[in-house]
Amino acid sequence: MTRCLLVDDDPAIRTLLLDYLANFGFSTEAVGDGRGMRAALARQGFDVVLLDLMLPDEDGLSLCQWVRRDHGQLPVIVLTAQGDPMSRVLGLELGADDYLAKPFEPRELVARIKAVLRRGAAPPPQADAPQVRFEGWTFDRLRRELVSPDGTVVALSSAEFRLLEAFTAHAGKVLSRDRLLDLSRAPGVVVSDRSIDLAVSRLRGKLGEGQRDRPLIRTMRGEGYLFDVEVQR
Numbered sequence: 001m002t003r004c005l006l007v008d009d010d011p012a013i014r015t016l017l018l019d020y021l022a023n024f025g026f027s028t029e030a031v032g033d034g035r036g037m038r039a040a041l042a043r044q045g046f047d048v049v050l051l052d053l054m055l056p057d058e059d060g061l062s063l064c065q066w067v068r069r070d071h072g073q074l075p076v077i078v079l080t081a082q083g084d085p086m087s088r089v090l091g092l093e094l095g096a097d098d099y100l101a102k103p104f105e106p107r108e109l110v111a112r113i114k115a116v117l118r119r120g121a122a123p124p125p126q127a128d129a130p131q132v133r134f135e136g137w138t139f140d141r142l143r144r145e146l147v148s149p150d151g152t153v154v155a156l157s158s159a160e161f162r163l164l165e166a167f168t169a170h171a172g173k174v175l176s177r178d179r180l181l182d183l184s185r186a187p188g189v190v191v192s193d194r195s196i197d198l199a200v201s202r203l204r205g206k207l208g209e210g211q212r213d214r215p216l217i218r219t220m221r222g223e224g225y226l227f228d229v230e231v232q233r
Contacts, residue, residue: 034058
């Protein structure tokens with residue numbers, strides 16, 4: 001049975017979703033704030049967290065970051081009235097796996113939960129090794145870790161993680177911005193060419209390109225970007 005943790009300060013929403021999700025075989029615990037969420041996660045394991053961003057005691061985005069940092073691959077679906085594209089991008093970059101703007105149809109939430117769990121259960125394609133190395137760096141796709149040549153673990157946002165996945169899977173090939181959007185876009189979010197440029201800039205910073213003679217990610221004018229390294233799988 002799928003175990004869901006619902007975090008929402010609206011009692012009516014908690015009651016509605018507890019009853020509705022039970023009809024689809026989900027065992028759901030509902031809490032109204034960040035303190036209750038932390039206590040629930042310390043008490044038992046869950047398969048997915050349904051997290052409202054507007055909570056009375058803690059910011060939902062900070063809680064999303066905490067889940068990603070301390071609870072690894074536990075999926076998080078953000079539920080919020082802040083449905084504008086920038087809020088969606090921010091939530092996903094801070095570690096959310098999906099984003100559902102209020103008001104929403106409960107049946108759509110069920111579909112999103114099932115989709116997130118399918119993605120988490122699906123094995124990686126055979127062509128993609130779980131761990132790759134390049135220029136002294138180690139990128140572990142299962143642990144979502146990037147380790148520098150000196151052994152330092154470098155934190156990656158969800159957007160940076162997906163972008164590095166795309167680059168390492170297509171090393172030595174020029175990727176247009178549209179192609180990078182297709183390869184790295186999270187479900188349920190609308191992004192632009194500009195967001196790719198910003199993510200590339202941040203990823204370059206994480207890779208320490210300002211301290212290198214030769215960039216790992218090259219800008220190919222009028223074409224896109226090239227991950228100009230040899231990747232060992």
